[in-house]
Amino acid sequence: MNEPRRGRLTVYLGAAPGVGKTYAMLGEARRRCDRGTDVVVGYVETHGREHTATMLGGLEVVPRAEVSYRGTTFTEMDTDAVIARKPAVVCVDELAHSNVPGSAREKRAEDVELIRRAGIDVITTVNIQHLESLNDEVERITGVRQRETVPDEVVRTADQIQLVDMSPDALRRRMAHGNIYKADQIDASLTSYFRVGNLTALRELALLWLADRVDDALGDYRRAHRIEQPWPAKERIVVALTGGAESETLLRRGARLAQRAAGSELIALHVIAADGIASADESRIDRAQQLAASLGGTFHSVVGEDVSRAVVDFATGANATMIIVGVSRHGRLRRLFTGTTGERIASLAGTIDVHLVTHEQTGGAGRPRWYASPLTRRRQVAGLVLSVLLPVLLTLVLKLSDDPDQLPLDVLLFLAVTVLVALIGGMLPALVAALGGFLLMNWYFTPPVSRFTVAEPTNVVALVVFVAVAIGVASVVDRASRRASDAVRARTEATTMASLSRSVLTGQDTADAVVERLRETFGQRAVSLLARGPVGWTVVAASGTAPATGPDAGDTQVAVDDDHVIVLSGSPLRATDQRVLEGFAAQTGLVLEYRRLRERDERAAALERAEATSTAILRAVSHDLRTPLATMRTAVDGLVSDSVDPAARTELVGAVESSTEQLERLIDNLLDLSRIESGLVRPMLRDLSLEEVLPLAVAGHPPGTVSLEVEESVPLVHTDHGLLERVVANLVGNAVRVSRGAQVRVLAHVLPESVEVLVVDRGPGVPPEQRERMFEPFQRLDDSSGAGLGLGLAVARGLTAALGGTLSAEDTPGGGLTMVLSIPRAGGS
Template sequence: MEEVRRGRLTVYLGAAPGVGKTYAMLSEAKRRCERGTDVVIGYVETHGREHTTTMLDGLEVVPRKEISYRGTTFTEMDTEAVIARKAAVVCVDELAHTNVPGSRHEKRAEDIEQIRRAGIDVITTVNIQHLESLNDAVERITGVRQRETVPDEAVRTADQIQLVDMSPDALRRRMAHGNIYRADQVDASLTSYFRVGNLTALRELALLWLADRVDDALDDYRRAQGIQDPWPAKERIVVAVTGGPESETLLRRGARLAQRAAGSELIALHVISSDGIANPDERRIARAQQLVASLGGSFHSVVGEDVSQAVVDFATGANATMIIVGVSRHGRLRRLFAGTTGEHIASLAGTIDVHLVTHDQSTRVGRPRWYLSPLTKQRQIAGLLLSVLIPVLLTLVLQLSDDPDQLPLDVLLFLAVTVLVALVGGLLPALVAALGGFLLMNWYFTPPVNRFTVSEPTNVVALLVFVAVAIGVASVVDRASRRASDAVRARTEAATMSSLSRSVLTGHDTAGAIVERLRETFGQRAVSLLTRDQAGWTVTASSGDTPACSPEESDTRVTVDDDHVIVLCGSPLRATDQRVLEAFAVQTGLVLEYRRLREREERAATLERAEATSTAILRAVSHDLRTPLAAMRTAVDGLVSDGVDPLARIELVGVVESSTEQLEHLIDNLLDLSRIESGLVHPALRDLSLEEVLPLAMAGHPPGSAELEVEESVPLVHTDRGLLERVVANLVGNAVRVSLGEPVRVLAHVLPTTVEVLVVDRGPGVPPAQRERMFEPFQRLDDTSGGGLGLGLAVARGLTEAVGGTLSAEDTPGRGLTMVLSLPRAGSGGDAA
């Protein structure tokens, strides 16, 4: 089967309303018709503009489809008719339009997608303010939020985009001449939406958005053609950020260079070591990110083993025109033998310019850090003690031997001592041990002894090799210790990040749990989440002793958002912990947002339930309340008429009384349901005997219709007297009504923590699949008799839950239904209402 070609999409993008995008679309349609192309108009909106309406002359227009909605008839594009017409090109106005409810698709963009799938080319229009990504920006500029938007992707993926633009002054003149809106709307529009500043800003948004689209097309073309070399279509400046003190200087220099050419792009790049355990200054990296954002640039991090190659590869992929690198801060010796990063980047950059920037730090000799050990002070002190004691003890032991040829063994033993000291105390104690071993072997074991001279050249070589090997081994051991420390820290950070990610996905964390985990992770004395309000700062969640009540009282703080901050009391955090702390802040912000969304969802659910209840009440009231009212009205009419005999009068009075009683019962149920739905039921729980409640609940029923079978030994229950009486009376009344003359039995069943009150009837029963539904409001199942709204069981379950109990239904053995009312026993701790 031959595959249908997908239709091409051409979009006329308007910089503002009234610039003439619909006129331009119709002009293109006329040009294509003149060239012999089959073009039809699927939908066009002229807004009563004379020149636009004139452009429709000679063009075939597909009739619109009429849709009725809420008593009004609307017209929409007839997508099926457009497809059936099978034209080569169809013009569809207003891409962002939302269709009338009842249409096949919600948005016109979906209609256009269906037309394109049928192999028909589409020409459409849209204004820049209707793009989803620009909606907030347009609202800030114009003060008007667009209700109809379209995803950027729907326009960005078009085969061709034509910008329809006009200067603000020319557009305002068109407005003043009445070519856009009616005369009575011109003055208001010119002083509000169509101000010069607004139009200029919208025009700039359109140009920048379209420039990005053109840039994407250029990147696609370079990838499709396999072009690796950058094309300098516009200035893109990549600043290599190391995390050192010179980073801000480089970024500001890059920003100044980018400002020299309009449309230039500033990109900051930080290369992370591929081993994942490098230790840059996280605080400086964070400050660099903030600075780049304030300068209007973007910040990127990549992983690479070779920093120079990673920078060049990124710059080539970004189609950059310049790379900015700082002058090396390393010493002359290292620069002599290893070169500098700037030199390596320049040798790899090819056609990309490399700008080498000097800075204050390049003239300063950095403090050597080789002696700074990641080991604890205790281990370093122990290593220094061992570097002195063990070589001395080893010398005393070796002096017991008189073998003059044991120097190789002495060298190996002293080398082992150096390795042992390096394992315990790090590099500096190992160097002390190596130097001490060299001097001791020279004095005691190298002829001539007791002198710092060596007679045999081989012994000189042996001692020098010992020192070199000892220093090398000590350096390797120390480097391994540093890497192990970095790896542990990186693993801990990764585990914390993973835990936070899981909690974000599951949504299990609360604000209290986060501050507790934060205190445990960083070993702080106390951690608090503070919320700002009109009165100042309040503690939302805290963990630990004496939490801070304001940011000024804390040792460390991190901002969550404008109104929330996390404060820590305890030892100051390392710079490497800042990223984890920021992750906790992000997690806290998500938790707070989840809380706000849950509260909104609960409010919305409450409103939805209330609306559903109101709707159901209106439906039920229109019938069920009208029945007793109609009976009462008929009886009253009979009572006031002339010639009513005494017997008929007594019967009519009885009808009024029964209808009044029925009406009161219905109204009571409605009020009870309303109180339950709104949460206004507040039970007074106390310990009660069932013998105090059940007889009163059954008193209103006909004699012999219900039997109470409750023993005196039944324990007390923890409940509300009045509410329990209402529930039992309701259940017994329903059971009596369906028992077909057989008495209803009321029993009590004692369990370890609860007492079950059983209301047993011998009626027709209820199928298991419908038992839960019968507890919902306005559900009367197969009961077609009048006089009820179907609220009795819903009210009974609501009141039962209010007193901390449960209400369910079971089969009665043989026939019928048993209502099981479970109540907490006194002293069982079940009063969790």
């Protein structure tokens, strides 16, 4: 069964607002209509521009859908109506637009995708500043953060992209003539967003982004048609690096050549030999990688059996136009017999230019010592000692038998000694043992003895074979030692990086945990994570003794980002540890980003709570605050009247006092809630007795209403006097109101680490499923007395949390509700 045809996507990409992308899209729509194509307009915004409105005339427009949001009606594209209409082509303006909340889909790009799935072609528009990958760059250029963005992949995978461009001067003239914005917006726009520098930078961003997309399309075409020869559509320079001292020279030469042509690419390539024989200096490779990045290039590592073939294959696949390779560092004799890498690359490159660069290391200068060994200094010294002692001891033992026919056995025994020395000390001690064994066998065991001459040709062959085998075995052992050392180091790095990856994916690490792990991994004395501030560096996280407080105060440093750096104090790190250290830096950057996101979420949540509180307060104020004010106003009007009698005057004064107290309670609760929501409550904690607080908290109620039952033996609590008094007063006042005349009991219950203050009422109680909700602001449940805003319990719980305690509700045996206020005991016991 054939899948339905997917609609084609054509994108008109604007280099800046006002360049005419919507006008160009409508022009294309009219041209297709003239050719008989069924074209409709799904959504176009003219922004009051006369020429755009004129171009829209005569085209069929699908009516928009109405969406209600917060009491206001908005219009959005009716995607379902467009699909039901099923035209051949639909025009959809502003691809990056976010739909009004309540719409079927969040982004207009999702609507476009749904239309394309229905087999309808889409013509759309988007500005370069709305591409997700360029959001940060656009903000740095213009100072404006684009809130509406679209993923690059949506635009990059379009079937056709048309760039709508205009020079900055021409665009500013359009702006000045009123063809883009209204007259009252022209001056502000010309002096802010539409400055020449901003428009030039946006134009360059659009051209570079589109060039990359065209380059990707060219690569797809070459692969689809199996075109292996590079097409020089763009200057790409591949610098082949061996890891030698000349690597930086080659990179700088390549960068200078790349700068001669705008848009050129610099690609650094290091080929790792598949046989593992050649081992490059990793510290130089790391420095070359950093240099390539600083020069604006990219760094790549590939594995290949033939280095020259690997370089050419990579350059061909990258569509390179030039390969830069250094002149061979080997001596003339080796170049004579084996040739050079540059010559082999030139013979294989075909149409790719090969540029040979001379350097100071040409001809063998500056080559590393051939006998450098990965073994420890102790093993090398032990090997050298054994390379002298063991052949001598073996000679003494063999001289005891003094059998002239045992030369083959002697050769095997000396070979065994050489292999043992190679296993212990590596290449150089093994060569010493082989040479010593050769001389000892020649002098003591090869006829004629006591002379360095050999009578039998077969004995000559045996001695030569012995030396050759000894050298071969020594080289194999030395190479195996190198590979084992590399394998152990690679395994350690892989284990560490895997651990880092797991911690990043699970989001478990904090900055403190990262620096602690880094100190343990590299055995450093101290590790610091520093942040750049307006007045210098500050310590974000530190581990160890005497951590550095500045980048120059440590022994090793690695940058996390532009504003953060990790400083290590202790023994200098090996160059091979650089990759792991950079992995730690990358993880630290993610940890800091997670921290910023969490703080942003917390701020957003706080703002959302504050907005909800403000909204609820405004709604409540319209009724609950007006009630006591209306009562006071009526009472005052009565008091100023001449006809009021003394008894009525006394009643009116009482009403004013009652309303004033009610109003004070409401305002106090509102202020307390505002302080709690804003995090401004700062308790002054100290040790004090409940006898200092509870009598004041329950005062003011009619006699017999509240019973205070607290023993003198109750231990001290660690709390704030005023805040605790306010919490208990709120709880008692609430209990008295719901008890309807029944006595409220205030008790104290001592626990090992806290003291519980129990406020027991005989009211109607609260069902268990509603007890948590009653602690939320503006929740009065079934209380219809109109005596408050429903803030008392919310304020009480907020203040309790600030005191380090808890507040919960339980059933009162026999009916009612018991509020349990838990307060920490003094001294933590």
